[in-house]
Amino acid sequence: MHSYAAVLRTPHALSTFGAALLGRLSYGTVSLSLALSAKNASGSLAVAGTALALFGATSVVLSPVRAALVDRYGPRRALVPMAVVYAALLTVFALVTRDHPGAGTSAVTLGALAVCAGACTPPLGPTMRTLWSQLMPDRRMLQRAYSLDGVAEELLLVAGPLLVGVLVAYAEPAAGVAVSAALVLVGTVALALSPVPFPVRRGSGRRGSARRERTTRTRPRGLMQPVLAAAGVGLCLGGLDLLAIAFTERQHQPGAVAWVLAALSAGSAVGGLTYGAVSWRSAARPRLALICAALGVALAAAGLAPNVYALGAAAAVAGLFVAPALTTAYLIADEAAAPDARTQAGAWVNTALNAGISGGTALVGVLVGTLPLFLCFVLVAVPALVCAAVTLHGENHRKRH
CATH class of the missing domain: 1.20.1250.20 (MFS general substrate transporter like domains)
Structure with a gap:
């Protein structure tokens, strides 16, 4: 019977999976960091909650659209630009909320940045699962890879807030947002550079359109x-x-x-x-x-x-x-x-x-x-x-x- 070690011993699996996990750790740190930073800057829990809700809503609702872009253009042409813009927006959010405790930073500004950042969230989880399907043509091995992926992701979502807790003990909440930006950027670039072939959607014109319609x-x-x-x-x-x-x-x-x-x-x-x-x-x-x-x-x-x-x-x-x-x-x-x-x-x-x-x-x-x-x-x-x-x-x- 295949083992989890066999999954990770597959050529390029460990490096690709590690890159994806590094970027996905950002998803465990960003929500709490955004909420704490918005609360610290605006002095309002309601503003913080609204900003976080807007960030989450746009991230979730537009996820299939972003994933379709990755399918269409591949990780290097679609995922990396998303990560760059996403990280830049998080960095701006960190700068806007830095050194302004309770100063009443505009709720509109915080909300707009949250919406834009959420709209650009890189779909690292779906992309990694596509790469797993390329790495593991055997369905039993793919099942094991998906199980390992899911458990690891859940552990990251637990570890993320703990990491934020350590950060805010020594720095202001905006540091957590900046770290989230760095994690997602480095992890996404490393994932996009993986040598695992990605099944990019090709074909245009009437024939390509017909195939897309059948799909x-x-x-x-x-x-x-x-x-x-x-x-x-x-x-x-x-x-x-x-x-x-x-x-x-x-x-x-x-x-x-x-x-x-x-x-x-x-x-x-x-x-x-x-x-x-x-x-x-x-x-x-x-x-x-x-x-x-x-x-x-x-x-x-x-x-x-x-x-x-x-x-x-x-x-x-x-x-x-x-x-x-x-x-x-x-x-x-x-x-x-x-x-x-x-x-x-x-x-x-x-x-x-x-x-x-x-x-x-x-x-x-x-x-x-x-x-x-x-x-x-x-x-x-x-x-x-x-x-x-x-x-x-x-x-x-x-x-x-």
Whole structure:
């Protein structure tokens, strides 16, 4: 059986993956850094929250568009210019917010810079998954590579805020924004210089247009299930974060929420690495349905937790299915996409996940004060169960036809 070491021993895999991780560490540092810098400069938490929301919204919504540019022109011609502009905008944001504590820096200025920076965020995750598909023609090895990629990315999102915490202990918050700019620029350039061939979309005129039209017609059908699953997982995760806060507060242990969420991340890491190590005989689509169903059941059961310790254990169990669900969704998207549209396909899955997280947080924010907490946990589990049912129905329909 292939090992994770075999994935990294593949020629150019370690250097390419390392470059991508260096750039993606910026995604773990930038959000908190932006929020702290905006708060420090404007003196307003509302302004900071608005700037961060604008940054996140434009980054998520335009992700498939940026990924399509990478598919069309390749990393060197599309990804590097994005990173340069993105890093420049972050640097301007850092300069604008530097040495102006509470000075009332214009909210319009901060918002405009946040929107522009978010619009230029380089799609490093989708690009790396496209490169993985080039590096790993064997589907079992690709599954392992995606699992490793997903777990590493989750660890970076945990490590990023810790790095910002260290930075702001010795420097002002703007330093975190500047470091984020440097990380993404260096990582993106190194990734773009990778010798791994990238399947750039070619062809123009009537023949090229016809091929693109065929791809466009087939893409929504093939991507519907993985995108729906990613959105469902996102809704569950966004809701669970808020429910963990509400639960620990009602137990008069608000500080324990960090441990509950850490248990979720740990479970996801263990589940992802274990999932990638198994050579599955079942097809990816029915497997995705079963994973989503298991996630839904685990989340509903978490509502029965009598104390914080039990909730942490339940969160760890639920986490076991998070990374496998996302890994399978990315695998299905890769299979469904044309070779020269893989980056955009992965970006759609990623966009659905992030949109689901935001939607789940907003929905539970409305419900948590009006419904019993157990019922809120059940409702948070519903998206995963619905995704499982829809995926199974679609697979059965496909087999009949």
